[in-house]
Amino acid sequence: MSLAKPVDQTDHVTGPADAPVMLVEYGDFQCPYCRAAHFYLKNVLATMGDEVLFVFRHMPLTQVHPMAQPAAEAAEAAGAQGKFWPMHDAIYEHQDALSPALLTRLAQRLGLDMQRFTDDLQSHRFLPKVRGDFMSAVRSGAAGTPSFFINGEPYEGGFDDESLIEALRFAARMRGAPATRSHHTPRPRAH
Numbered sequence: 001m002s003l004a005k006p007v008d009q010t011d012h013v014t015g016p017a018d019a020p021v022m023l024v025e026y027g028d029f030q031c032p033y034c035r036a037a038h039f040y041l042k043n044v045l046a047t048m049g050d051e052v053l054f055v056f057r058h059m060p061l062t063q064v065h066p067m068a069q070p071a072a073e074a075a076e077a078a079g080a081q082g083k084f085w086p087m088h089d090a091i092y093e094h095q096d097a098l099s100p101a102l103l104t105r106l107a108q109r110l111g112l113d114m115q116r117f118t119d120d121l122q123s124h125r126f127l128p129k130v131r132g133d134f135m136s137a138v139r140s141g142a143a144g145t146p147s148f149f150i151n152g153e154p155y156e157g158g159f160d161d162e163s164l165i166e167a168l169r170f171a172a173r174m175r176g177a178p179a180t181r182s183h184h185t186p187r188p189r190a191h
Helices: 032-051 068-079 084-093 100-109 114-122 127-140 161-174
Strands: 012-014 021-027 052-058 147-150 153-155
Touching: 012 084, 021 032, 021 127, 021 161, 032 052, 032 084, 032 161, 052 068, 052 127, 068 084, 068 100, 068 114, 068 127, 084 100, 100 114, 127 147, 147 161
Parallel strands: 021 052
Antiparallel strands: 012 052, 021 147, 147 153
């Protein structure tokens, strides 16, 4: 199966819109494998630079990770105040202490409007967005977390940085884009 829901304005993205490669992750904030992937992805994105547009979507596996959905809603509430990525990173970096109190402390550290943040969480304002992401994961054939899609196609390899970089560079080559960080690499000319 391929990515069922195209990337749109409701998604959280980082990187240039015209990047030759798009990497979509369906993740769960309480999943230890997603936490490991988060740290690998930092290196992947730094290495690939402007060649990758990264998209994060929620796939909270609530049966095994009871804090995953509250964390996803907290990230969305932070996103409504322009702080999705800092909250995303902070949740993964403090995953071992994930709790409602931690989410509040992280929001305070990020300087969020706490009344708005609390109201958004208590009203479950962003639950439809989280559920929508989850359903798009299911329709796309994502069986667990993290699940990755490269240019809309499922990625079945390892999620360590070397494996992901290799797959992303391959995808960039398939699109005819240079797969190096430098944009000054001469391309071979047809004679």
